[in-house]
Amino acid sequence: EKQAKNLTSQARQQLRKQQAEPILNEFYDWLNSQHVLPKGALGKAISYTLNQWPKLLTYLEDGDISIDNNVTERDIRPFTTGRKNWMFSTSVGGAKASANLYSLVMTCRANDLNPYYYFRHLFTELPKRAPSDDMTDLLPWNVDLGEAE
Numbered sequence: 001e002k003q004a005k006n007l008t009s010q011a012r013q014q015l016r017k018q019q020a021e022p023i024l025n026e027f028y029d030w031l032n033s034q035h036v037l038p039k040g041a042l043g044k045a046i047s048y049t050l051n052q053w054p055k056l057l058t059y060l061e062d063g064d065i066s067i068d069n070n071v072t073e074r075d076i077r078p079f080t081t082g083r084k085n086w087m088f089s090t091s092v093g094g095a096k097a098s099a100n101l102y103s104l105v106m107t108c109r110a111n112d113l114n115p116y117y118y119f120r121h122l123f124t125e126l127p128k129r130a131p132s133d134d135m136t137d138l139l140p141w142n143v144d145l146g147e148a149e
Contacts, residue, residue: 001067009063016060024060028053075106107140117145 003019004012031050036043059065089095108115118140125138136142 004063007063012063013061014063016063021060024056075109078102078106104140111140113140113143113145118143121145 004015007015031046034042034046036046038044038047059067089098104118105115108118121143122138129135
């Protein structure tokens with residue numbers, strides 16, 4: 001994967017087919033050759049791996065799919081912390097406001113926007129609009145902050 005990092009998705013898929021597929025095939029054969037107790041820790045691990053095997057092979061078929069889910073895990077970690085904090089909101093409205101704010105911040109991050117500059121832009125533009133105006137240009141994926149960042 002280090003070699004494939006800067007490749008196109010097609011080139012990454014080809015590299016995976018050439019280098020990762022033989023290793024995965026060898027690993028699959030090894031898993032099937034093991035004679036372990038099915039209810040033991042190793043037996044459960046092997047069974048789980050074999051049950052998930054088709055999902056793992058999807059990684060070989062699409063160069064855009066990551067081998068791990070580290071990005072997703074990193075992005076949801078703050079949410080789990082926030083969820084614990086929202087439990088102690090004094091009202092349903094307060095909890096919804098916190099969740100909405102968090103959602104906007106994470107959407108900014110997903111779109112490579114600095115939330116501070118996005119909110120500054122948003123609070124500058126919103127007073128200029130009527131509630132009935134189209135606001136889609138203010139969504140994080142439509143905003144270009146240019147030099148602000």
